[in-house]
Amino acid sequence: MRPEVQAFVHTGPLPDVDAGEEEIDRRVEQLHAICGPVTAEEAKALVPCFGPDDCYGAAWTLLHLIETGPNPVLTTQPDPDGNEWHHRLYNRAVFGGLIQTP
Numbered sequence: 001m002r003p004e005v006q007a008f009v010h011t012g013p014l015p016d017v018d019a020g021e022e023e024i025d026r027r028v029e030q031l032h033a034i035c036g037p038v039t040a041e042e043a044k045a046l047v048p049c050f051g052p053d054d055c056y057g058a059a060w061t062l063l064h065l066i067e068t069g070p071n072p073v074l075t076t077q078p079d080p081d082g083n084e085w086h087h088r089l090y091n092r093a094v095f096g097g098l099i100q101t102p
Contacts, residue, residue, distance in 0.1 A: 036065055047066065073089060077090055
């Protein structure tokens with residue numbers, strides 16, 4: 001796994017929109033330091049990094065970065081109360097024909 005991915009993953013999930021500007025800027029900078037495509041290992045490591053909201057668009061950047069790797073990353077439907085971004089990743093794979101649903 002590349003060091004920039006490790007650093008981003010090690011820092012944890014993206015903050016919510018109530019976080020300070022410096023924290024959000026730092027995380028966005030970390031995210032932008034990761035060039036796609038990502039490996040399967042990196043994509044799986046990045047999935048838990050979604051926060052509770054879109055973090056001023058950073059969650060969309062993370063989603064698109066994950067999708068540069070081998071798809072699908074999530075092959076089973078997330079729990080109904082799971083993170084909305086996990087649902088988005090899964091649903092996009094389903095709608096893209098990468099996952100067959102029963």
